[in-house]
Amino acid sequence: MAINYYQCPECEARETGRIIRGGPSSGAHQRSRMPDYRCSSCGNEWTKEESVDYSYRRIKVLEATVGGYSSGDTKVTINFERSFAKWEHGILNPMEIHYARFGPSDMERIRNELKSVNLLDWKRSYHDSIILDGTQWEIVIHKSGRNLYKSGSNMYPREWKAFCRLMKKITSREFG
Secondary structure (H helix, E strand, O other): OOOOOOOOOOOOOOOEEEOOOOOOOOOHHHHHOOOOEEEOOOOOEEOHHHHHHHHHHOEEEEEEEEEEOOOEEEEEEEEOOOOEEEEEEEOOOOOEEEEEEOOHHHHHHHHHHHHHOOHHHOOOEEEOOOOOOOOEEEEEEEEOOOEEEEEEEOOOOOOHHHHHHHHHHHHOOOOO
């Protein structure tokens, strides 16, 4: 999992702890608004949902590639720092390239849609070892601090189709 609930979204320190509550429990609605974690460095308190939001805001660039031997590769690059998406398709080299520019609110919407397909919760690898040829895919998530890699061969996370629809919506071109 690529979401670090124990990293403070305010000061990025990792000297944090989980807030444990005792006593009679109040309603679930009221509990959901209470902080789950506290930073020992700066005193900030946050919820699990705020950790998720922080993790998606840290994505700088997303590169998603899908393809196979006979169909070539399709690659979508979403650059959140420069507010653009690039779609490429080709057999050995990109033969067709398209760009799309976005405003800040569009980029925020794209982050929220990535969150809705649980991208950061996908496993690192999805591989069907029985099929030798077919469709391979790879996603590289460039974040502050480190890159995350997710890949597969003829096997996909549950949200794969929704992810492909999102890539098509962003680029106005087929993906997957």
